[in-house]
Each structure stands twice: as structure tokens, then as C-alpha cells.
Amino acid sequence: MxxxxxxxxxxxxxxxxxxxxxxxxxxxxxxxxxxVKYIKNQINLYQTYFKSSKFETAVAYASKAFLSKDLITLLNDKGMYLDVVSGGELYMAKTYNFDMSNVLFHGNNKSKEELSFALEQQVGLIVVDNLDELKVLNTLSKSNQTPVKTLLRVNPGIEAHTHEYIVTAKHTSKFGVSIYDDLKLQQLIDIYAANELLSLEGFHSHIGSQIFDISSYIKSIKVMKKFLDKMSNKFNISSPILNIGGGFGIYYTNEDDILDIPKTTTTIIKEVENTLDIKKLMIEPGRSIVGNxxxxxxxxxxxxxxxxxxxxxxxxxxxxxxxxxxxxxxxxxxxxxxxxxxxxxxxxxxxxxxxxxxxxxxxxxxxxxxxxxxxxxxxxxxxxxxxxxxxxxxxxxxxxxxxxxxxxxxxxxxxxxxxxxxxxx
Ligand SMILES: Cc1ncc(COP(=O)(O)O)c(C=O)c1O
Structure with a gap:
């Protein structure tokens, strides 16, 4: 095509x-x-339609899809946010002058060196994956006396691929902390509570790739609503940032649809406006910006x-x-x-x-x-x-x-x- x-x-x-x-x-x-025009057009569609009058919005490009100096410059010029998942991606973004306050640092096993590097560069948000990582960040923020803003990656127990979502019974993904694991959540919150340099700004969930069915995102928003209500009631966390990840489908062969970005993003926005009380909503398309x-x-x-x-x-x-x-x-x-x-x-x-x-x-x-x-x-x-x-x-x-x-x-x-x-x- x-x-x-x-x-x-x-x-x-x-x-x-x-x-x-x-x-x-x-x-x-x-x-x-x-x-290049195609990339610019995709960015423009996301930035135009992923907007709300009720909360802030941001579109982060998932750099694992493809990263280069020229792309970093283009994304920065367009005011995009950037997901990185390694010291290498972070280093490249920094070297080519990407605005570090718009960077999110992901990963389930970020090393102490990578985390120190991220703090040094003052990246906007660290997406904490697990308890061990939070302990390392806690120590680093105290020893460097550096404020650290984080999102917590959670596993909503939903996996969506292509045209359908599956509510996974097993909860065995290597990413994040289960939204149902109250003991782990309590342990995490205790660490945040004891260190005023460490802030929990909100939550992150990503449900899969090549998603064409908007109902998968709607399902994940509904599940996250219950979780956010719990976090508000139990831990007094109100109006957080919510990042619902990437996965917006693209056309590879005639087995695939063509995702209507305006329709998909406005439907997501409406659902969130109607159900959640949040400060900011983020998405992280990767392949849908550069794939086609x-x-x-x-x-x-x-x-x-x-x-x-x-x-x-x-x-x-x-x-x-x-x-x-x-x-x-x-x-x-x-x-x-x-x-x-x-x-x-x-x-x-x-x-x-x-x-x-x-x-x-x-x-x-x-x-x-x-x-x-x-x-x-x-x-x-x-x-x-x-x-x-x-x-x-x-x-x-x-x-x-x-x-x-x-x-x-x-x-x-x-x-x-x-x-x-x-x-x-
Ligand atoms: C956390 C997270 N965000 C965003 C993406 C980007 O996904 P995609 O390229 O399918 O949009 C991925 C990909 O797996 C991811 O794991």
C-alpha cells in the first residue's frame, strides 16, 4: 500500500x-x-487530536522503535516527549540536545549507573518498575540530594494484541507491579512517604502492540479507574498523571486495518474525561509514528x-x-x-x-x-x-x-x- x-x-x-x-x-x-513528511503528519495528528480541556496531555515517542540524530531533532522541534529504555537511548537523546525534562526513562532493570545518569541529566520522569529499583532510586536521591519525579509502572492484567484484548489470568508479565498486589503497593508507597525528594506523580500501564480495537484502551481505562480509586482511598493519591502506553496499530499487510488516529485518540480522551480525575494523560506511540x-x-x-x-x-x-x-x-x-x-x-x-x-x-x-x-x-x-x-x-x-x-x-x-x-x- x-x-x-x-x-x-x-x-x-x-x-x-x-x-x-x-x-x-x-x-x-x-x-x-x-x-519525513509522513512522520511529521503522524506527530501532527497525535498532537492535534490528543487534547483535552479538562487535563493536560502529552505524546511521547517510544524511541525503541527507531532513534537517530535527525529524528531526535525533529521530535524535539515538535515538542514531543521521548521514552527511553536504556542508558544508550538516554545518552543519544542528551547528546543531540533533546529537552531532558520531556524524557521518560523506562525499563525493568535499570542499573544504578543508568539511574544516576538519568538523575544527573534531570530527566522529567523515571518510570519505576519494581520495589528493588525504587530502593536504589531512594538511596540515590538522598545521597545526591536530588528531587526525583516518578511514575509507577503497573500491570493492569490486560494484554491487547491486534484486534482483541485478553484479561490475563496469570499476571506473569515481567513489567511493573500488579494493580492487585496490595502488599507490594503498600511497600512502595511507604518508601515514597519516607522521602520527600522522591515523588510519585502517577502511574503507567502499557497493554500491548498492534492494537486496532479502541475497546482495548477503553477496557484498560476502566480497569485503571478502579485502581486509581483504590490508590486515592487507601493512600490519598489524588489527580495523578496517567500514562496508558503505546501500541497503536499500523498497516503491514492487508490483514491489518488502518488506524484512525483522530477517532482513536478522541475516544480515549472522552472516556478519560468522563471517568477519571487526573492531572495529565500521556500516550507513547512508537511504531505508529515511524512504521509506515x-x-x-x-x-x-x-x-x-x-x-x-x-x-x-x-x-x-x-x-x-x-x-x-x-x-x-x-x-x-x-x-x-x-x-x-x-x-x-x-x-x-x-x-x-x-x-x-x-x-x-x-x-x-x-x-x-x-x-x-x-x-x-x-x-x-x-x-x-x-x-x-x-x-x-x-x-x-x-x-x-x-x-x-x-x-x-x-x-x-x-x-x-x-x-x-x-x-x-
Ligand atoms: C512501555 C511502552 N511504551 C510504548 C511502546 C511502544 O509501542 P508501539 O511501538 O507498539 O506503539 C512500548 C512497546 O512495546 C512499550 O513497551
């Missing part, structure tokens, strides 16, 4: 007005290409029809630049980018060049007959691809290009063989 600035001219895919042939020639393949903005260009290599009849086209990348199909059977769509109008008469499996049989990017996709040096575009690779890329088989991480208004800017350069040796001692 063509989105954003993608268009077909003379049979060839163009992004931001630039032909993919030109991009491949200039930057080589494999190549991650981002449509990104695509990967590969050069088609050899083709092979196996004795068993399966027909492969091999590309010059694979699971090292997109682990998601091998990791969790993620589905993608693709085209021959220099032959967008050809008849899709053949069925191929697009496989990478890594030494694993599971290195298949797309199983059984209809494409026109592949010819030497065709360019294959895999869509919707803007999220959880570069950020999950590896040097498996010592494959080089591809370059990242940002395209807008007929200009292509190299955002992250391609690795070189020399880069592979840089950690050797």
Missing part, C-alpha cells in the same frame, strides 16, 4: 519525489528510506526454484536488517520498486542472504517476474528494524536516508568492514 509521499512515476516507486532507482544508485542497498514512514530497498539477487517447488528470490540483506519475520513471524508486503505496474504473476518467497533457513522476509508473495538487479521494496520497515538490526554473519548495518521535498539526506551512514573491527582489542 502506498502511503504518505509514495507515488508511482514511469513504473517506478518515488518517495518524497525521488525515484528509488536514484536512491539506490546514490546510497546503495540495502537501504532504509524514511518519508519507513521502507527498505533491497537489490534482488539470484532466484531459485527448489526441487520441492518453492520459488525464492534472494535479496542483499535479510534478518540482520529486519529480524521481525524470523523473531515473531511478522508479516510484510513488498513490490518490485522499479516495476510497480507489472503483472504479479509469480509467487516468490523473499529470503535474505544470512546463513539461517529462517532468514525469510516474506513468505509466498505475488510479484512480477524478477529480473537481474531489480529493486525490491519492503514496506512498513520504519519501526523495530534498524533498532533491532544486528551484525549477524558480520553483515553490515545499512544506511538510513531521510527523504523530503525531493531531497534525500543521509541520516545514518552504512557500516563499513572497518566498523566491524572497531571493538577488537
Amino acid at each position: 502506498l502511503v504518505g509521499s509514495m507515488a508511482i512515476k514511469e513504473k517506478t516507486l518515488h518517495i518524497g519525489g525521488i525515484s528509488v532507482k536514484e536512491l539506490a544508485k546514490k546510497f546503495q542497498t540495502p537501504l532504509y528510506v524514511y518519508d 514512514a519507513g521502507m527498505t530497498l533491497y537489490k534482488a539477487g539470484y532466484t531459485k526454484k527448489t526441487f520441492g517447488g518453492k520459488e525464492y528470490v534472494f535479496v542483499d540483506g535479510g534478518m540482520s536488517d529486519n529480524i521481525r519475520p524470523a523473531l515473531y513471524n511478522a508479516k510484510y508486503s513488498a513490490d518490485i520498486a522499479n516495476n510497480m505496474t507489472g503483472k504479479k504473476a509469480k509467487e516468490y518467497t523473499i529470503a535474505g542472504k544470512l546463513c539461517e533457513s529462517g532468514d525469510e522476509l516474506i513468505k509466498h508473495i505475488k510479484l512480477p517476474q524478477v529480473k537481474d538487479d531489480d529493486l525490491i521494496v519492503v514496506y512498513t520497515t520504519g519501526a523495530y528494524t534498524y533498532s533491532m538490526a544486528s551484525n549477524y554473519n558480520l553483515a553490515l548495518k545499512p544506511a538510513v536516508v531521510f527523504v523530503e521535498d525531493e531531497t534525500a539526506k543521509l541520516s545514518i551512514r552504512r557500516q563499513t568492514y572497518k566498523d566491524l573491527l572497531q571493538y577488537e582489542v
Whole structure:
């Protein structure tokens, strides 16, 4: 599916007005290409519609989806908040001048060093995951005499994926503290109460990914209402911040819907306005900001029809630049980018060049007959691809290009063989 600035001219895919042939020639393949206008548009939709007259709102981008200097600058310019989950992500945000007061630091096992670094940088909110972490933060805030603002990550016992939510009976997620674990909650609150430098500003819950059904969010808000009432009655915590996480679904294949961001966010806002008494509502979309903005260009290599009849086209990348199909059977769509109008008469499996049989990017996709040096575009690779890329088989991480208004800017350069040796001692 063509989105954003993608268009077909003379049979060839163009992004931001630039032909993919030109991009491949200039930057080589494999190549991650981002449509900057699309990213800006997604940000704009969230910022426009996720608004309330009753409480403050904020949209935080989940940087694990993809992070780079150019994206950090863009997000900062737009006044977005930023979720980080490691010292590395925090370091990058800091280095490229992201406003630290708009940063949320997540993670279930933040080290003492990472927490100290976050305090030094005065990050806006630390999302505390567990009792042990709070004890470390408590000590750090006292020894440094630093005020620390936190949210507490809670597990509402709901998991939502794609079109449905599941109220999990097991409560075994590694993240957060169960909203039903009153003993743990009491222990946490006792620590907060004994240290005036440590403040509990509110709560965080995240129910899953690729969510299209608004009722999943509504369900989570209803469950959180009961929890917030309990926290208010038992511990006198009133008008907290509530962060309901990310998970807004995006289009990968025709099995997916297209999420209506204005409708989804305004429905969430209305539900919260009608049911909760909070100071601020936050959301944390990751893939929905960058996923559909990104695509990967590969050069088609050899083709092979196996004795068993399966027909492969091999590309010059694979699971090292997109682990998601091998990791969790993620589905993608693709085209021959220099032959967008050809008849899709053949069925191929697009496989990478890594030494694993599971290195298949797309199983059984209809494409026109592949010819030497065709360019294959895999869509919707803007999220959880570069950020999950590896040097498996010592494959080089591809370059990242940002395209807008007929200009292509190299955002992250391609690795070189020399880069592979840089950690050797
Ligand atoms: C706490 C939290 N917030 C936000 C996100 C972003 O999710 P998505 O990229 O699906 O929007 C995740 C992803 O797993 C998450 O764990």
C-alpha cells in the first residue's frame, strides 16, 4: 500500500519525489528510506487530536522503535516527549540536545549507573518498575540530594494484541507491579512517604502492540479507574498523571486495518474525561509514528526454484536488517520498486542472504517476474528494524536516508568492514 509521499512515476516507486532507482544508485542497498513528511503528519495528528480541556496531555515517542540524530531533532522541534529504555537511548537523546525534562526513562532493570545518569541529566520522569529499583532510586536521591519525579509502572492484567484484548489470568508479565498486589503497593508507597525528594506523580500501564480495537484502551481505562480509586482511598493519591502506553496499530499487510488516529485518540480522551480525575494523560506511540514512514530497498539477487517447488528470490540483506519475520513471524508486503505496474504473476518467497533457513522476509508473495538487479521494496520497515538490526554473519548495518521535498539526506551512514573491527582489542 502506498502511503504518505509514495507515488508511482514511469513504473517506478518515488518517495518524497525521488525515484528509488536514484536512491539506490546514490546510497546503495540495502537501504532504509524514511518519508519525513509522513512522520511529521503522524506527530501532527497525535498532537492535534490528543487534547483535552479538562487535563493536560502529552505524546511521547517510544524511541525503541527507531532513534537517530535527525529524528531526535525533529521530535524535539515538535515538542514531543521521548521514552527511553536504556542508558544508550538516554545518552543519544542528551547528546543531540533533546529537552531532558520531556524524557521518560523506562525499563525493568535499570542499573544504578543508568539511574544516576538519568538523575544527573534531570530527566522529567523515571518510570519505576519494581520495589528493588525504587530502593536504589531512594538511596540515590538522598545521597545526591536530588528531587526525583516518578511514575509507577503497573500491570493492569490486560494484554491487547491486534484486534482483541485478553484479561490475563496469570499476571506473569515481567513489567511493573500488579494493580492487585496490595502488599507490594503498600511497600512502595511507604518508601515514597519516607522521602520527600522522591515523588510519585502517577502511574503507567502499557497493554500491548498492534492494537486496532479502541475497546482495548477503553477496557484498560476502566480497569485503571478502579485502581486509581483504590490508590486515592487507601493512600490519598489524588489527580495523578496517567500514562496508558503505546501500541497503536499500523498497516503491514492487508490483514491489518488502518488506524484512525483522530477517532482513536478522541475516544480515549472522552472516556478519560468522563471517568477519571487526573492531572495529565500521556500516550507513547512508537511504531505508529515511524512504521509506515519507513521502507527498505533491497537489490534482488539470484532466484531459485527448489526441487520441492518453492520459488525464492534472494535479496542483499535479510534478518540482520529486519529480524521481525524470523523473531515473531511478522508479516510484510513488498513490490518490485522499479516495476510497480507489472503483472504479479509469480509467487516468490523473499529470503535474505544470512546463513539461517529462517532468514525469510516474506513468505509466498505475488510479484512480477524478477529480473537481474531489480529493486525490491519492503514496506512498513520504519519501526523495530534498524533498532533491532544486528551484525549477524558480520553483515553490515545499512544506511538510513531521510527523504523530503525531493531531497534525500543521509541520516545514518552504512557500516563499513572497518566498523566491524572497531571493538577488537
Ligand atoms: C512501555 C511502552 N511504551 C510504548 C511502546 C511502544 O509501542 P508501539 O511501538 O507498539 O506503539 C512500548 C512497546 O512495546 C512499550 O513497551
